[in-house]
Amino acid sequence: MKVTIVGAGNVGATCADVIAYRGIASEVVLLDIREGFAEGKAMDISQCATNTGFNTKVSGSTNDYAKTANSDVVVITSGIPRKPGMTREELIGINAGIVKSVAENVLAHSPNCIVVVVSNPMDTMTYLALKATGLPKNRIIGMGGALDSSRFRYYLSKALDVPSNDISAMVIGGHGDTTMIPLTRLASYNGIPVSQFASQEVLDKVAADTMVGGATLTGLLGTSAWYAPGASVAYLVDSILNDQKKMIACSVFLEGEYGQNDICIGVPCIIGKNGVEEIIDINLNESEKAAFAKSAEAVRGMNADLKSVLA
Numbered sequence: 001m002k003v004t005i006v007g008a009g010n011v012g013a014t015c016a017d018v019i020a021y022r023g024i025a026s027e028v029v030l031l032d033i034r035e036g037f038a039e040g041k042a043m044d045i046s047q048c049a050t051n052t053g054f055n056t057k058v059s060g061s062t063n064d065y066a067k068t069a070n071s072d073v074v075v076i077t078s079g080i081p082r083k084p085g086m087t088r089e090e091l092i093g094i095n096a097g098i099v100k101s102v103a104e105n106v107l108a109h110s111p112n113c114i115v116v117v118v119s120n121p122m123d124t125m126t127y128l129a130l131k132a133t134g135l136p137k138n139r140i141i142g143m144g145g146a147l148d149s150s151r152f153r154y155y156l157s158k159a160l161d162v163p164s165n166d167i168s169a170m171v172i173g174g175h176g177d178t179t180m181i182p183l184t185r186l187a188s189y190n191g192i193p194v195s196q197f198a199s200q201e202v203l204d205k206v207a208a209d210t211m212v213g214g215a216t217l218t219g220l221l222g223t224s225a226w227y228a229p230g231a232s233v234a235y236l237v238d239s240i241l242n243d244q245k246k247m248i249a250c251s252v253f254l255e256g257e258y259g260q261n262d263i264c265i266g267v268p269c270i271i272g273k274n275g276v277e278e279i280i281d282i283n284l285n286e287s288e289k290a291a292f293a294k295s296a297e298a299v300r301g302m303n304a305d306l307k308s309v310l311a
Ligand SMILES: NC(=O)c1ccc[n+]([C@@H]2O[C@H](COP(=O)([O-])OP(=O)(O)OC[C@H]3O[C@@H](n4cnc5c(N)ncnc54)[C@H](O)[C@@H]3O)[C@@H](O)[C@H]2O)c1
Pocket: 006, 007, 008, 009, 010, 011, 012, 031, 032, 033, 034, 037, 077, 078, 079, 080, 081, 082, 088, 091, 095, 098, 102, 117, 118, 119, 120, 122, 143, 144, 147, 175, 223, 224, 225, 226, 229
């Protein structure tokens, strides 16, 4: 199975590294516009093979899309990341043009691929990729919820002082500092509601920390995070390539689910070899429904800025 990752920067290269290390795909191609950069990252990752024991073939390409031909999955991480103090939404001006042209280029060489969009603002970039390419909705998946849910589990694990892997929890809604919806009511510690182990005040702080999880890391690192984002993309790609049918919160095109239409936003999905195999329309309570509607309104407002790019 072949995976192309466009953008060999922090997230793209980390994703390639995790995919190779875990043997998720037999071949990974990294592509970047920066001369020699993707080749260098691919060579460095490939030189881990003997010491970590993987057999995935990793290669790099400077903007030569012929090398990406016949990929099963294409991940788009190309574009600029935010700096401390910025929102993801501020990246739209530069990233929209990049994502549109990259999506068109990859599909010209891999017409049957499933596209995973990572570049920010991710929900709007996913919507743009879908509208610009006309791909069926099951083949365009925005990655954000997998990462936000892993951060939610991290903050819950800290609050409860238990391992992250014993926590089950999901974040839906937009992938933005104010649009994420950590579903605290449904979060559990080995099946037991987390409310049995922490006060509402503590759980509210966990949710708030989760929502600004990316901004916190950007403040600490001077650019946005990459280890957990790269691993989250690899987790999603694994479910596609190996038809695992995992339930993962992803930004996908809605047609009536959650009362929304004509929008890409994070909801629980079954992810398998056909990409989005099913959208799980869970029963939200009234306040969760209101939060989802508000989140969708914000994402829709951002999508309106795409008019000139899509014209
Ligand atoms: N959805 C998420 O959960 C999530 C998580 C982390 C980062 N991101 C986003 O992913 C993007 C990448 O982040 P990063 O930290 O890897 O940034 P980075 O700057 O390290 O890497 C981006 C790479 O894209 C390349 N690039 C730019 N234009 C290109 C083009 N037209 N074709 C090919 N390559 C091109 C750059 O040369 C660079 O190497 C950002 O927009 C960031 O906000 C999203």
